[in-house]
Amino acid sequence: MRASGTKRTRAVPTTLSARLTGQVELETNASGEIVASVEGYLENLGKFSARAVERAQGLRSGLLLGSFEPDGTDTDKEVHLLVRRLARRGLVEYRLGRTSKGDGDVVIEPQVPSYWPRTPSLASDDVLVLSRFAYMRQRAGRLVLESPRAGALFKICDPRIAAALAVLCAPQPIKRLRRRADFPGLDLLALLVDSQILFKIDTADGKTLRAAEGNENLVVWDFHDLLFHTRSTEGRHANPIGGLYPHLGITPPPAVRPPWPGEKLSLRRFSTEAASPAADLLRARRSIRDFDDERPITLAELARFLDRTARIQSTWSSRLDLGGDGQGDGPMLMYTVRPYPSGGSSYELELYLAVDKCEGLERGFYHYDAGDHALAPIGARTAELDAMLNGAEFAMGAPAPPQVLITMAARFGRTSWKYSSIAYSLILKDVGVLLQTFYLMATDMELGGCAIGTTNIDLFAKMIGTELHAEGPVGQFALGRPRTQR
Ligand SMILES: Cc1cc2nc3c(=O)[nH]c(=O)nc-3n(C[C@H](O)[C@H](O)[C@H](O)COP(=O)(O)O)c2cc1C
Numbered sequence: 500m501r502a503s504g505t506k507r508t509r510a511v512p513t514t515l516s517a518r519l520t521g522q523v524e525l526e527t528n529a530s531g532e533i534v535a536s537v538e539g540y541l542e543n544l545g546k547f548s549a550r551a552v553e554r555a556q557g558l559r560s561g562l563l564l565g566s567f568e569p570d571g572t573d574t575d576k577e578v579h580l581l582v583r584r585l586a587r588r589g590l591v592e593y594r595l596g597r598t599s600k601g602d603g604d605v606v607i608e609p610q611v612p613s614y615w616p617r618t619p620s621l622a623s624d625d626v627l628v629l630s631r632f633a634y635m636r637q638r639a640g641r642l643v644l645e646s647p648r649a650g651a652l653f654k655i656c657d658p659r660i661a662a663a664l665a666v667l668c669a670p671q672p673i674k675r676l677r678r679r680a681d682f683p684g685l686d687l688l689a690l691l692v693d694s695q696i697l698f699k700i701d702t703a704d705g706k707t708l709r710a711a712e713g714n715e716n717l718v719v720w721d722f723h724d725l726l727f728h729t730r731s732t733e734g735r736h737a738n739p740i741g742g743l744y745p746h747l748g749i750t751p752p753p754a755v756r757p758p759w760p761g762e763k764l765s766l767r768r769f770s771t772e773a774a775s776p777a778a779d780l781l782r783a784r785r786s787i788r789d790f791d792d793e794r795p796i797t798l799a800e801l802a803r804f805l806d807r808t809a810r811i812q813s814t815w816s817s818r819l820d821l822g823g824d825g826q827g828d829g830p831m832l833m834y835t836v837r838p839y840p841s842g843g844s845s846y847e848l849e850l851y852l853a854v855d856k857c858e859g860l861e862r863g864f865y866h867y868d869a870g871d872h873a874l875a876p877i878g879a880r881t882a883e884l885d886a887m888l889n890g891a892e893f894a895m896g897a898p899a900p901p902q903v904l905i906t907m908a909a910r911f912g913r914t915s916w917k918y919s920s921i922a923y924s925l926i927l928k929d930v931g932v933l934l935q936t937f938y939l940m941a942t943d944m945e946l947g948g949c950a951i952g953t954t955n956i957d958l959f960a961k962m963i964g965t966e967l968h969a970e971g972p973v974g975q976f977a978l979g980r981p982r983t984q985r
Pocket residue numbers: 784785786787788894895896934949950951952953
Protein backbone atom coordinates (compact mmCIF):
# COMPACT_ATOMS: atom_id res chain seq x y z
CA MET A 500 0.00 0.00 0.00
CA ARG A 501 1.29 3.50 -0.89
CA ALA A 502 1.36 6.15 1.86
CA SER A 503 -0.85 9.05 0.77
CA GLY A 504 0.80 12.38 -0.06
CA THR A 505 4.30 10.96 -0.39
CA LYS A 506 4.43 9.92 -4.05
CA ARG A 507 7.75 11.08 -5.51
CA THR A 508 8.74 11.48 -9.13
CA ARG A 509 11.40 9.20 -10.53
CA ALA A 510 14.94 10.64 -10.66
CA VAL A 511 14.95 10.41 -14.47
CA PRO A 512 11.65 9.86 -16.28
CA THR A 513 11.78 6.47 -18.00
CA THR A 514 10.33 7.88 -21.22
CA LEU A 515 12.56 10.96 -21.50
CA SER A 516 15.18 10.70 -24.22
CA ALA A 517 17.84 12.96 -25.69
CA ARG A 518 18.17 13.25 -29.44
CA LEU A 519 20.13 15.37 -31.88
CA THR A 520 18.31 18.41 -33.22
CA GLY A 521 17.28 18.21 -36.88
CA GLN A 522 20.34 19.66 -38.61
CA VAL A 523 23.11 18.00 -36.52
CA GLU A 524 25.25 15.09 -37.82
CA LEU A 525 27.81 13.25 -35.67
CA GLU A 526 31.01 12.08 -37.34
CA THR A 527 34.19 10.51 -36.01
CA ASN A 528 37.51 11.85 -37.32
CA ALA A 529 40.78 9.94 -37.84
CA SER A 530 41.94 10.65 -34.24
CA GLY A 531 38.77 9.08 -32.80
CA GLU A 532 37.23 12.43 -31.87
CA ILE A 533 33.51 12.96 -32.25
CA VAL A 534 32.71 16.01 -34.37
CA ALA A 535 29.24 17.51 -34.65
CA SER A 536 28.56 19.01 -38.05
CA VAL A 537 25.90 21.74 -38.12
CA GLU A 538 25.18 23.30 -41.52
CA GLY A 539 28.87 23.29 -42.48
CA TYR A 540 30.16 24.31 -39.02
CA LEU A 541 32.20 21.70 -37.12
CA GLU A 542 32.20 21.36 -33.32
CA ASN A 543 34.84 19.08 -31.83
CA LEU A 544 33.36 17.22 -28.86
CA GLY A 545 36.50 15.32 -27.82
CA LYS A 546 37.80 11.79 -27.87
CA PHE A 547 35.52 8.92 -26.87
CA SER A 548 35.88 5.11 -26.75
CA ALA A 549 34.61 2.95 -29.63
CA ARG A 550 31.73 1.74 -27.40
CA ALA A 551 30.65 5.29 -26.60
CA VAL A 552 30.86 6.22 -30.30
CA GLU A 553 28.61 3.27 -31.10
CA ARG A 554 26.09 4.20 -28.39
CA ALA A 555 26.16 7.81 -29.64
CA GLN A 556 24.63 6.63 -32.92
CA GLY A 557 21.41 6.16 -30.96
CA LEU A 558 21.20 9.93 -30.48
CA ARG A 559 19.74 10.31 -33.97
CA SER A 560 16.50 8.53 -33.00
CA GLY A 561 16.84 9.19 -29.24
CA LEU A 562 18.70 7.73 -26.26
CA LEU A 563 16.79 7.29 -23.00
CA LEU A 564 18.33 9.59 -20.38
CA GLY A 565 18.11 6.78 -17.84
CA SER A 566 20.31 4.58 -20.03
CA PHE A 567 23.47 6.66 -19.41
CA GLU A 568 23.34 7.85 -15.82
CA PRO A 569 26.57 9.62 -14.73
CA ASP A 570 27.10 7.04 -11.96
CA GLY A 571 26.77 4.04 -14.33
CA THR A 572 29.44 2.13 -16.28
CA ASP A 573 32.46 3.85 -17.85
CA THR A 574 30.64 3.91 -21.20
CA ASP A 575 27.54 5.42 -19.50
CA LYS A 576 29.75 8.17 -18.06
CA GLU A 577 31.25 8.87 -21.47
CA VAL A 578 27.84 9.01 -23.17
CA HIS A 579 26.62 11.31 -20.39
CA LEU A 580 29.61 13.61 -20.94
CA LEU A 581 29.01 13.61 -24.69
CA VAL A 582 25.31 14.47 -24.32
CA ARG A 583 26.19 17.22 -21.82
CA ARG A 584 28.68 18.68 -24.32
CA LEU A 585 26.10 18.54 -27.10
CA ALA A 586 23.53 20.13 -24.78
CA ARG A 587 25.83 23.04 -23.88
CA ARG A 588 26.12 23.76 -27.61
CA GLY A 589 22.36 23.59 -28.13
CA LEU A 590 22.59 20.47 -30.29
CA VAL A 591 20.15 18.19 -28.46
CA GLU A 592 16.49 18.26 -27.54
CA TYR A 593 14.50 16.01 -25.25
CA ARG A 594 11.45 13.92 -26.06
CA LEU A 595 8.92 12.95 -23.43
CA GLY A 596 6.31 10.31 -24.25
CA ARG A 597 3.97 7.97 -22.46
CA THR A 598 5.96 5.14 -24.04
CA SER A 599 9.69 5.05 -24.77
CA LYS A 600 9.11 4.97 -28.57
CA GLY A 601 7.29 7.14 -31.11
CA ASP A 602 7.20 10.87 -31.70
CA GLY A 603 6.47 11.79 -28.10
CA ASP A 604 3.83 13.93 -26.46
CA VAL A 605 6.19 16.77 -25.71
CA VAL A 606 9.54 17.84 -27.14
CA ILE A 607 11.69 20.04 -24.90
CA GLU A 608 13.89 22.55 -26.73
CA PRO A 609 16.61 24.03 -24.48
CA GLN A 610 16.87 27.83 -24.67
CA VAL A 611 19.99 28.28 -22.53
CA PRO A 612 23.25 26.26 -22.70
CA SER A 613 22.98 25.17 -19.05
CA TYR A 614 19.51 23.59 -19.43
CA TRP A 615 19.34 19.96 -18.33
CA PRO A 616 15.94 18.34 -17.68
CA ARG A 617 15.34 17.85 -13.98
CA THR A 618 12.30 16.47 -12.20
CA PRO A 619 11.96 17.90 -8.69
CA SER A 620 10.00 15.77 -6.22
CA LEU A 621 6.27 16.39 -6.19
CA ALA A 622 3.88 15.12 -3.53
CA SER A 623 0.18 14.41 -4.01
CA ASP A 624 -0.72 17.27 -1.66
CA ASP A 625 1.40 19.80 -3.55
CA VAL A 626 -0.68 22.52 -5.20
CA LEU A 627 0.50 23.69 -8.64
CA VAL A 628 -0.47 26.66 -10.78
CA LEU A 629 0.71 28.10 -14.09
CA SER A 630 3.14 30.99 -13.93
CA ARG A 631 1.61 34.29 -15.09
CA PHE A 632 4.58 34.54 -17.46
CA ALA A 633 3.80 31.22 -19.24
CA TYR A 634 2.06 31.28 -22.62
CA MET A 635 1.20 28.97 -25.52
CA ARG A 636 1.43 30.00 -29.15
CA GLN A 637 1.56 28.59 -32.64
CA ARG A 638 5.05 28.25 -34.13
CA ALA A 639 5.48 26.69 -37.58
CA GLY A 640 2.19 24.85 -37.24
CA ARG A 641 3.01 23.43 -33.78
CA LEU A 642 1.93 24.50 -30.33
CA VAL A 643 4.70 25.71 -28.04
CA LEU A 644 4.56 26.46 -24.33
CA GLU A 645 7.09 29.07 -23.27
CA SER A 646 8.00 31.47 -20.51
CA PRO A 647 10.62 34.21 -20.29
CA ARG A 648 11.63 32.55 -16.99
CA ALA A 649 12.13 29.07 -18.47
CA GLY A 650 15.43 27.62 -19.65
CA ALA A 651 13.55 25.52 -22.23
CA LEU A 652 10.42 25.65 -24.34
CA PHE A 653 7.98 22.76 -24.54
CA LYS A 654 6.57 21.77 -27.93
CA ILE A 655 3.18 20.25 -27.16
CA CYS A 656 2.53 17.55 -29.75
CA ASP A 657 -0.69 16.21 -28.22
CA PRO A 658 -3.45 18.86 -27.91
CA ARG A 659 -4.98 16.94 -24.99
CA ILE A 660 -1.92 17.96 -22.97
CA ALA A 661 -2.58 21.62 -23.78
CA ALA A 662 -6.15 21.21 -22.55
CA ALA A 663 -4.95 19.48 -19.37
CA LEU A 664 -2.44 22.26 -18.66
CA ALA A 665 -5.08 24.95 -19.19
CA VAL A 666 -6.80 23.66 -16.03
CA LEU A 667 -3.71 24.84 -14.14
CA CYS A 668 -4.58 28.51 -14.65
CA ALA A 669 -6.15 28.06 -11.19
CA PRO A 670 -4.26 26.27 -8.39
CA GLN A 671 -4.77 22.50 -8.45
CA PRO A 672 -3.64 19.89 -5.93
CA ILE A 673 -1.78 17.10 -7.72
CA LYS A 674 -4.10 14.49 -6.22
CA ARG A 675 -7.06 16.18 -7.96
CA LEU A 676 -5.19 16.35 -11.27
CA ARG A 677 -4.39 12.64 -11.04
CA ARG A 678 -8.10 11.80 -11.00
CA ARG A 679 -8.63 13.47 -14.38
CA ALA A 680 -8.74 11.35 -17.53
CA ASP A 681 -6.37 13.82 -19.22
CA PHE A 682 -3.75 13.82 -16.40
CA PRO A 683 -0.54 14.71 -18.28
CA GLY A 684 1.73 12.68 -15.99
CA LEU A 685 3.87 13.60 -13.00
CA ASP A 686 7.05 13.71 -15.07
CA LEU A 687 5.78 16.50 -17.29
CA LEU A 688 4.49 18.46 -14.29
CA ALA A 689 7.89 18.13 -12.59
CA LEU A 690 9.74 19.22 -15.74
CA LEU A 691 7.45 22.28 -15.96
CA VAL A 692 8.00 23.11 -12.28
CA ASP A 693 11.76 22.86 -12.90
CA SER A 694 11.37 25.35 -15.77
CA GLN A 695 9.27 27.76 -13.67
CA ILE A 696 6.34 27.38 -16.07
CA LEU A 697 4.42 25.87 -13.14
CA PHE A 698 5.08 26.71 -9.54
CA LYS A 699 4.08 25.27 -6.18
CA ILE A 700 1.99 27.47 -3.94
CA ASP A 701 1.11 27.48 -0.30
CA THR A 702 -2.65 28.08 -0.33
CA ALA A 703 -2.68 28.85 3.40
CA ASP A 704 -0.52 32.00 3.26
CA GLY A 705 -3.31 34.09 1.66
CA LYS A 706 -1.07 35.71 -0.97
CA THR A 707 -2.40 36.61 -4.41
CA LEU A 708 -1.06 34.41 -7.21
CA ARG A 709 1.06 37.32 -8.42
CA ALA A 710 2.64 37.81 -5.00
CA ALA A 711 3.07 34.05 -4.47
CA GLU A 712 5.34 33.70 -7.49
CA GLY A 713 8.92 34.76 -6.84
CA ASN A 714 9.97 37.75 -4.79
CA GLU A 715 9.45 41.53 -4.78
CA ASN A 716 11.80 41.91 -7.74
CA LEU A 717 9.52 39.72 -9.85
CA VAL A 718 6.16 40.99 -8.65
CA VAL A 719 6.75 44.42 -10.23
CA TRP A 720 7.16 42.98 -13.75
CA ASP A 721 4.32 43.02 -16.26
CA PHE A 722 4.08 39.92 -18.48
CA HIS A 723 4.90 41.68 -21.76
CA ASP A 724 7.82 43.61 -20.24
CA LEU A 725 9.67 40.50 -19.02
CA LEU A 726 8.99 38.74 -22.31
CA PHE A 727 10.29 41.74 -24.28
CA HIS A 728 13.39 42.02 -22.08
CA THR A 729 14.37 38.36 -22.34
CA ARG A 730 13.58 37.93 -26.03
CA SER A 731 15.23 41.16 -27.28
CA THR A 732 18.57 40.48 -25.57
CA GLU A 733 21.03 37.59 -25.66
CA GLY A 734 21.33 34.81 -23.10
CA ARG A 735 17.80 33.53 -22.41
CA HIS A 736 16.57 32.19 -25.75
CA ALA A 737 17.81 30.18 -28.72
CA ASN A 738 16.33 32.36 -31.51
CA PRO A 739 18.49 33.97 -34.21
CA ILE A 740 19.64 37.42 -33.04
CA GLY A 741 21.12 40.56 -34.59
CA GLY A 742 21.53 41.95 -38.11
CA LEU A 743 20.82 38.71 -39.99
CA TYR A 744 18.65 40.23 -42.74
CA PRO A 745 15.82 37.70 -42.25
CA HIS A 746 13.53 39.47 -44.77
CA LEU A 747 15.71 39.82 -47.86
CA GLY A 748 12.74 38.77 -50.02
CA ILE A 749 10.92 42.00 -49.12
CA THR A 750 12.06 45.39 -50.50
CA PRO A 751 13.29 47.45 -47.53
CA PRO A 752 11.50 50.74 -46.79
CA PRO A 753 13.41 53.67 -48.38
CA ALA A 754 15.96 55.56 -46.26
CA VAL A 755 13.94 58.75 -46.68
CA ARG A 756 10.15 58.71 -46.43
CA PRO A 757 8.44 59.52 -49.72
CA PRO A 758 7.08 63.10 -49.41
CA TRP A 759 3.46 63.90 -48.61
CA PRO A 760 1.60 65.25 -51.64
CA GLY A 761 0.85 68.99 -51.90
CA GLU A 762 2.85 72.17 -51.48
CA LYS A 763 5.56 72.23 -48.79
CA LEU A 764 6.63 75.12 -46.57
CA SER A 765 10.40 75.39 -46.98
CA LEU A 766 12.40 76.10 -43.83
CA ARG A 767 15.70 76.67 -45.62
CA ARG A 768 15.54 80.44 -45.39
CA PHE A 769 15.55 80.21 -41.54
CA SER A 770 18.69 78.05 -41.38
CA THR A 771 21.66 80.37 -40.98
CA GLU A 772 25.20 79.06 -41.29
CA ALA A 773 26.21 80.53 -37.91
CA ALA A 774 26.14 77.35 -35.81
CA SER A 775 26.13 77.12 -32.03
CA PRO A 776 28.59 74.94 -30.01
CA ALA A 777 25.75 72.47 -29.42
CA ALA A 778 24.96 72.28 -33.13
CA ASP A 779 28.67 71.80 -33.88
CA LEU A 780 28.84 68.97 -31.37
CA LEU A 781 25.81 67.26 -32.87
CA ARG A 782 27.27 67.53 -36.35
CA ALA A 783 30.71 66.30 -35.28
CA ARG A 784 29.33 63.23 -33.47
CA ARG A 785 30.14 59.89 -35.12
CA SER A 786 30.29 56.29 -33.96
CA ILE A 787 33.91 55.26 -33.31
CA ARG A 788 34.69 51.55 -33.16
CA ASP A 789 38.48 51.50 -33.54
CA PHE A 790 40.57 52.69 -30.60
CA ASP A 791 44.22 53.69 -30.11
CA ASP A 792 45.41 51.00 -27.71
CA GLU A 793 48.92 52.51 -27.52
CA ARG A 794 47.43 55.65 -25.93
CA PRO A 795 44.34 54.39 -24.09
CA ILE A 796 41.85 56.64 -22.34
CA THR A 797 43.17 57.76 -18.92
CA LEU A 798 41.51 57.41 -15.52
CA ALA A 799 41.28 61.22 -15.32
CA GLU A 800 39.44 61.37 -18.63
CA LEU A 801 37.11 58.55 -17.60
CA ALA A 802 36.39 60.33 -14.31
CA ARG A 803 35.59 63.60 -16.12
CA PHE A 804 33.40 61.76 -18.63
CA LEU A 805 31.35 60.13 -15.86
CA ASP A 806 31.18 63.35 -13.83
CA ARG A 807 29.79 65.29 -16.80
CA THR A 808 27.32 62.67 -18.01
CA ALA A 809 26.06 60.59 -15.11
CA ARG A 810 27.07 61.93 -11.69
CA ILE A 811 24.30 62.70 -9.20
CA GLN A 812 24.21 66.47 -8.75
CA SER A 813 21.78 66.62 -5.85
CA THR A 814 18.93 64.76 -4.21
CA TRP A 815 15.43 65.83 -3.25
CA SER A 816 12.39 64.18 -1.75
CA SER A 817 8.68 64.54 -2.05
CA ARG A 818 5.65 62.88 -0.52
CA LEU A 819 3.65 60.86 -3.04
CA ASP A 820 0.32 62.58 -3.67
CA LEU A 821 -2.29 59.90 -4.30
CA GLY A 822 -4.90 62.43 -5.41
CA GLY A 823 -8.39 63.14 -4.23
CA ASP A 824 -9.69 59.57 -4.18
CA GLY A 825 -9.62 59.32 -0.40
CA GLN A 826 -6.38 57.37 -0.28
CA GLY A 827 -4.51 60.20 1.42
CA ASP A 828 -0.82 60.88 1.16
CA GLY A 829 1.55 58.17 0.03
CA PRO A 830 5.09 57.42 1.18
CA MET A 831 7.99 59.88 1.09
CA LEU A 832 10.00 59.28 -2.08
CA MET A 833 13.59 60.23 -2.80
CA TYR A 834 14.80 61.50 -6.16
CA THR A 835 18.09 62.54 -7.72
CA VAL A 836 19.16 65.21 -10.20
CA ARG A 837 21.53 64.06 -12.96
CA PRO A 838 22.78 65.59 -16.25
CA TYR A 839 20.36 63.63 -18.45
CA PRO A 840 16.54 63.36 -18.24
CA SER A 841 14.77 60.19 -17.04
CA GLY A 842 11.12 59.09 -17.27
CA GLY A 843 9.34 59.92 -14.00
CA SER A 844 12.71 61.02 -12.58
CA SER A 845 13.22 57.31 -11.82
CA TYR A 846 16.94 57.28 -12.75
CA GLU A 847 16.91 53.49 -12.78
CA LEU A 848 20.06 53.12 -14.92
CA GLU A 849 23.25 51.98 -13.19
CA LEU A 850 26.59 52.05 -14.97
CA TYR A 851 28.94 49.05 -14.93
CA LEU A 852 32.35 49.42 -16.56
CA ALA A 853 34.22 46.53 -18.18
CA VAL A 854 37.70 48.03 -18.41
CA ASP A 855 40.13 46.49 -20.87
CA LYS A 856 42.67 49.31 -21.21
CA CYS A 857 42.61 52.51 -19.19
CA GLU A 858 45.81 54.26 -18.10
CA GLY A 859 45.85 54.40 -14.30
CA LEU A 860 43.03 51.87 -13.81
CA GLU A 861 43.44 48.11 -13.53
CA ARG A 862 41.72 45.86 -16.06
CA GLY A 863 38.50 44.67 -14.41
CA PHE A 864 34.79 45.15 -13.84
CA TYR A 865 33.52 48.14 -11.84
CA HIS A 866 30.27 49.73 -10.71
CA TYR A 867 30.07 53.51 -11.00
CA ASP A 868 28.72 54.89 -7.73
CA ALA A 869 27.00 57.96 -9.16
CA GLY A 870 26.33 59.45 -5.71
CA ASP A 871 29.89 59.15 -4.43
CA HIS A 872 31.50 59.62 -7.87
CA ALA A 873 33.62 56.52 -7.28
CA LEU A 874 34.34 53.18 -8.92
CA ALA A 875 33.64 50.02 -6.91
CA PRO A 876 35.52 46.92 -8.19
CA ILE A 877 33.38 43.81 -8.71
CA GLY A 878 35.16 40.48 -8.57
CA ALA A 879 33.95 39.12 -11.92
CA ARG A 880 35.83 36.17 -13.42
CA THR A 881 38.37 36.98 -16.15
CA ALA A 882 36.58 34.63 -18.57
CA GLU A 883 33.32 36.55 -18.01
CA LEU A 884 35.01 39.92 -18.44
CA ASP A 885 36.62 38.66 -21.66
CA ALA A 886 33.28 37.32 -22.91
CA MET A 887 31.60 40.68 -22.30
CA LEU A 888 34.36 42.68 -24.03
CA ASN A 889 34.55 40.19 -26.92
CA GLY A 890 30.78 40.43 -27.35
CA ALA A 891 31.10 44.19 -27.82
CA GLU A 892 34.01 43.76 -30.24
CA PHE A 893 31.91 41.33 -32.28
CA ALA A 894 28.81 43.56 -32.22
CA MET A 895 30.89 46.46 -33.60
CA GLY A 896 32.79 44.33 -36.09
CA ALA A 897 35.82 46.02 -34.50
CA PRO A 898 39.47 44.89 -34.70
CA ALA A 899 39.84 44.82 -30.88
CA PRO A 900 37.70 45.07 -27.74
CA PRO A 901 36.72 48.59 -26.60
CA GLN A 902 39.01 50.20 -24.02
CA VAL A 903 36.04 50.71 -21.69
CA LEU A 904 32.64 49.12 -22.17
CA ILE A 905 29.86 50.85 -20.25
CA THR A 906 26.84 48.65 -19.54
CA MET A 907 23.64 50.44 -18.55
CA ALA A 908 21.81 48.13 -16.16
CA ALA A 909 18.29 48.95 -15.08
CA ARG A 910 17.07 48.53 -11.53
CA PHE A 911 13.75 47.59 -13.11
CA GLY A 912 11.65 48.00 -9.98
CA ARG A 913 12.56 51.69 -9.73
CA THR A 914 10.43 52.29 -12.87
CA SER A 915 7.88 49.46 -12.70
CA TRP A 916 7.01 50.27 -9.06
CA LYS A 917 5.26 53.31 -10.51
CA TYR A 918 4.38 52.58 -14.14
CA SER A 919 1.99 49.93 -15.46
CA SER A 920 2.29 48.70 -19.06
CA ILE A 921 4.93 51.27 -20.10
CA ALA A 922 7.75 50.54 -17.64
CA TYR A 923 10.12 48.63 -19.92
CA SER A 924 9.55 50.94 -22.88
CA LEU A 925 10.33 53.93 -20.63
CA ILE A 926 13.56 52.26 -19.55
CA LEU A 927 14.63 51.76 -23.18
CA LYS A 928 13.83 55.41 -23.92
CA ASP A 929 16.01 56.41 -20.97
CA VAL A 930 18.78 54.28 -22.51
CA GLY A 931 18.47 56.25 -25.76
CA VAL A 932 18.72 59.53 -23.90
CA LEU A 933 21.83 58.43 -22.00
CA LEU A 934 23.44 57.01 -25.14
CA GLN A 935 23.20 60.36 -26.90
CA THR A 936 24.53 62.08 -23.75
CA PHE A 937 27.54 59.73 -23.90
CA TYR A 938 28.02 60.30 -27.64
CA LEU A 939 28.02 64.08 -27.28
CA MET A 940 30.34 64.15 -24.27
CA ALA A 941 32.76 61.72 -25.95
CA THR A 942 32.80 64.00 -29.00
CA ASP A 943 33.32 67.11 -26.83
CA MET A 944 36.25 65.44 -25.01
CA GLU A 945 37.79 64.18 -28.29
CA LEU A 946 37.14 60.61 -27.17
CA GLY A 947 35.35 58.06 -29.30
CA GLY A 948 32.34 55.90 -28.61
CA CYS A 949 29.74 53.62 -30.12
CA ALA A 950 26.34 52.38 -28.98
CA ILE A 951 25.94 48.60 -28.92
CA GLY A 952 22.56 47.03 -29.60
CA THR A 953 22.92 43.56 -28.06
CA THR A 954 23.74 42.46 -24.51
CA ASN A 955 23.92 39.07 -22.85
CA ILE A 956 21.64 39.31 -19.82
CA ASP A 957 22.58 35.87 -18.49
CA LEU A 958 26.31 36.67 -18.51
CA PHE A 959 25.72 39.97 -16.73
CA ALA A 960 23.56 38.29 -14.06
CA LYS A 961 26.44 35.88 -13.36
CA MET A 962 28.95 38.75 -13.21
CA ILE A 963 27.05 40.74 -10.60
CA GLY A 964 25.44 37.75 -8.89
CA THR A 965 21.88 39.12 -9.11
CA GLU A 966 18.63 37.67 -10.44
CA LEU A 967 18.24 38.85 -14.01
CA HIS A 968 14.87 40.44 -13.32
CA ALA A 969 16.19 42.51 -10.40
CA GLU A 970 18.91 44.47 -12.18
CA GLY A 971 19.93 43.79 -15.76
CA PRO A 972 21.61 45.24 -18.84
CA VAL A 973 19.49 47.27 -21.26
CA GLY A 974 22.18 49.08 -23.24
CA GLN A 975 25.92 49.37 -23.83
CA PHE A 976 28.37 52.02 -24.97
CA ALA A 977 31.98 51.41 -26.06
CA LEU A 978 34.38 54.20 -25.07
CA GLY A 979 38.06 54.92 -25.76
CA ARG A 980 40.60 57.12 -27.51
CA PRO A 981 39.93 57.07 -31.26
CA ARG A 982 42.73 55.62 -33.36
CA THR A 983 42.37 58.37 -35.97
CA GLN A 984 43.35 61.12 -33.51
CA ARG A 985 47.15 60.62 -33.89
C1 LIG B 1 20.55 51.96 -30.27
C2 LIG B 1 21.79 51.85 -31.11
C3 LIG B 1 22.39 50.62 -31.23
C4 LIG B 1 23.55 50.49 -31.98
N1 LIG B 1 24.16 49.27 -32.03
C5 LIG B 1 25.33 49.15 -32.70
C6 LIG B 1 26.03 47.91 -32.68
O1 LIG B 1 25.63 46.93 -32.06
N2 LIG B 1 27.18 47.84 -33.39
C7 LIG B 1 27.68 48.90 -34.06
O2 LIG B 1 28.74 48.77 -34.67
N3 LIG B 1 27.04 50.10 -34.09
C8 LIG B 1 25.89 50.25 -33.41
N4 LIG B 1 25.24 51.46 -33.38
C9 LIG B 1 25.81 52.61 -34.09
C10 LIG B 1 25.09 52.85 -35.40
O3 LIG B 1 25.49 51.88 -36.33
C11 LIG B 1 25.42 54.26 -35.91
O4 LIG B 1 24.89 55.19 -34.99
C12 LIG B 1 24.87 54.53 -37.30
O5 LIG B 1 25.47 53.70 -38.24
C13 LIG B 1 25.07 55.99 -37.70
O6 LIG B 1 26.43 56.31 -37.72
P1 LIG B 1 27.07 57.46 -36.79
O7 LIG B 1 26.72 57.15 -35.38
O8 LIG B 1 28.54 57.40 -37.03
O9 LIG B 1 26.46 58.76 -37.21
C14 LIG B 1 24.09 51.62 -32.65
C15 LIG B 1 23.46 52.86 -32.51
C16 LIG B 1 22.33 52.98 -31.74
C17 LIG B 1 21.72 54.33 -31.56
